[in-house]
Amino acid sequence: MKYLNLGCGDYFSKEREWVNLDFVSSYEGVIAHNLLQGIPFEDNSFDLVYHSHVLEHFSKEDGENLISECFRVLKPNGVLRIAIPDLEIIAKKYLDFLEQGISNPNDELIRANYEWMKIEMYDQTVRNTSGGNMKKYVRQDNMINEDFVIQRIGDQGRVMRNNFLNAKNSNKQVQSSEKKNTPSIITRIINKLKKVTKNKIIKFLDINLDHIAIGSFRLGGEIHQWMYDRYSLTSLLTHKGGFKIEVRDAFSSYINNWAEYKIDGKDNVVRKPDSLFIECIKK
Incomplete structure (x- = not known):
């Protein structure tokens, strides 16, 4: 075989x-x-x-x-x-939480699940940066519907969530290390000159870096282009x-x-x- x-x-x-x-x-x-x-x-x-x-x-x-x-x-x-x-299940769950949200406008868990289903339906189609709103949602300090989100996306969500929490716990150590490694005044001057030169070239050529970055990302394969x-x-x-x-x-x-x-x-x-x-x- x-x-x-x-x-x-x-x-x-x-x-x-x-x-x-x-x-x-x-x-x-x-x-x-x-x-x-x-x-x-x-x-x-x-x-x-x-x-x-x-x-x-x-x-x-x-x-x-x-x-x-x-x-x-x-x-x-x-x-x-x-x-x-x-797509069928995504659409059904979206409509289900929509109806629940209308009937229970003050229920924060229903609202959170509704917001997640909107993200699950659209984010990977419309995002312009890696991870998009899905990454932002999973990286909330307090995600009240964490179990539901992990149930929906499995290992992907679990890994994203754990990476965020681990990075958050070690953030103070990273910030402390960065303070100890402040670049010298000569290095900062050189970096400033490079930035000024780069900006002048971009302005002269009339280049929109945001447009280039978005186009490059959207052609890079991460986004969803069709659903079934x-x-x-x-x-x-x-x-x-x-x-x-x-x-x-x-x-x-x-x-x-x-x-x-x-x-x-x-x-x-x-x-x-x-x-x-x-x-x-x-x-």
Whole structure:
């Protein structure tokens, strides 16, 4: 058997049947490749193609091309498994907390959950800086709905929250260290001259650095460019050549030993709880 994990990030199997590919290789054995240029393998090469929280980072058109590529490299009767943020559940929870908030305008927990669902729905589409409002929300000193947020986004939220709390606890030590390492007057003069020269060049060339920074970020791959639910993704897979389409959970699959790879979760804990898991067979 031969399996392919696209956009694997930090979650992949090192078992010999797996080929792991990501936009940037951060681990030995992970192939670096830009999926906007297609999948770099021959037709009918794999028994399984898998990607988790990758498709939503492509535009609608590029996403359709990615699905076509997945079917191209799959063997006949091979399995395509996809995990994406579930637009249906996000929308339902947003509407649920909206109604609850209208009925209970003074309930701060309901308000907090409502605000979070708005962020979960829109932030990764509209943000212009890394982490966006999601990062700001998780880095609150007092997050009254912490359990709910962690339940929604799993490891991602837990790591972000823990990093913030750890950094906060060590902040005084960092500030103290910075005071002891004040740059010399010569270094400060040189830095000032560099800044003045840079600003003059920018003004002369009529460059808007904010526009450049935002454009660079939004083309960098972090934002969500399209969203899916079980209806739209099923339609897309059917159109591209899939059948026997099934909604799964993190541990069930056409692949008999899927749970053993511990990619979508382990010990009955789902890595991305906000996910819609869908599989299909290539005709």
